[in-house]
Amino acid sequence: HRRQRTMVGRREQATIVTLFTTLSASAAFTIGCGNLFLPVRVPNSLTVPSKQSTRGPFGSISFSSQPRADLRLCTARESEAEDMSEKKVSTKEAARLLEDEEYIGLSLEVAKLVRQSLGDALRDAAEATGTTLGTAADISVEADTKIKRAIADLRGKEQYELGDLSAALDEICKDEISRITGKDEYELGDLSLELNRRVLAAAARFCGKEEGEYEPGDITLAIDRRVKDSINSFTGQDEYSFGDVTQEIERRRAQWVKKYTGNEGEYQFGDITKRTLANYLGSDDYEFGDLTKRAVSSFTGKDEYKFGDITRTIAGKLFGKQGGEK
DSSP states (O other), X not given: OHHHHHHXXXXXXXXXXXXXXXXXXXXXXXXXETTEEEEEEEOTTOOOOSEEEEEETXXXXXXXXXXXXXXXXXXXXXXXXHHHHHHHHHHHHHHXXXXXXXXXXXXXXXXXHHHHHHHHHHHHHHHHHTOOOXXXXXXXXXXXXXXXXXXXXXXXXXXXXXXXXXXXXXXXXXXXXXXXXXXSSOOTTHHHHXXXXXXXXXXXXXXXXXXXXXXXXXXXXXHHHHHHHXXXXXXXXXXXXXXXXXXHHHHHHHHHHHHHXXXXXXXXXXXXXXXXXXXXXXXXXXOTTHHHXXXXXXXXXXXXXXXXXXXXXXXXXXXXXXXXXX
16 A cells, blocks of 8 residues: 555656646746645746645645745755855866966977978978978979889880889899899899709818719718717717717816826815915915915014914904003
């Protein structure tokens, strides 16, 4: 039952709103349906009694031309909202005008730069073509005329015709291939045959053969032979055997160690370190601790170290000579 009443009320509201929506607003009235009051606007030509009731299919509907407080409140709030919206619109319009002004100024500056650059380019192009033309179209026409004239001269003709450029390039290529191959007239495949002949001749020279004697696999054999010759030259042997390179490297390393340490006998662990320290200390008779003694002596300024020398030296540097003595 409640659901049915709700549906009925909604239908009556829809009927009333549909009735008055198409009318222009000039006078304010309230339409009451039970406890529901709707503020609406109706034209002056519509005559409505001060208070009238009518019965519809879903109950009685009352019309009243008396103004209500909620209608006046609604009108005041609408006015305030309209004022706020007008202020927001004014602020947005002002910001949009500033942005448009900045964009227009930037566009003018860019257009000025483009116009100036285009003028410089046209002037340079006119100087390059030897004309006094001032537009891009004129320069293009002049360049096209000169190119066609050059192609016609290349073909030995007075006027350029369509296809002369391709024919001229074809003749140039054929003449160059004939010069490379040494033939009077070009034949199809001459370039490939000439390239193949030159590659085989270079491979034959690399392998130590005469031109025309190259056979497949000669390059691999020549590379293998040259690598073995390099290894034999490094090891000092006539024929290469597996491990010769490693043995030669070890022999040369031992020879360098003996030369560096000055010890002709067998190498012992630590010989390189001793020689390095001896060269640093300037004494061949190096003993363990010499490096430390030299460092302490350079710090304390004494030839022989005694217990407490380092502490006294540090105290003397911090507190002066008197502190060092104490």
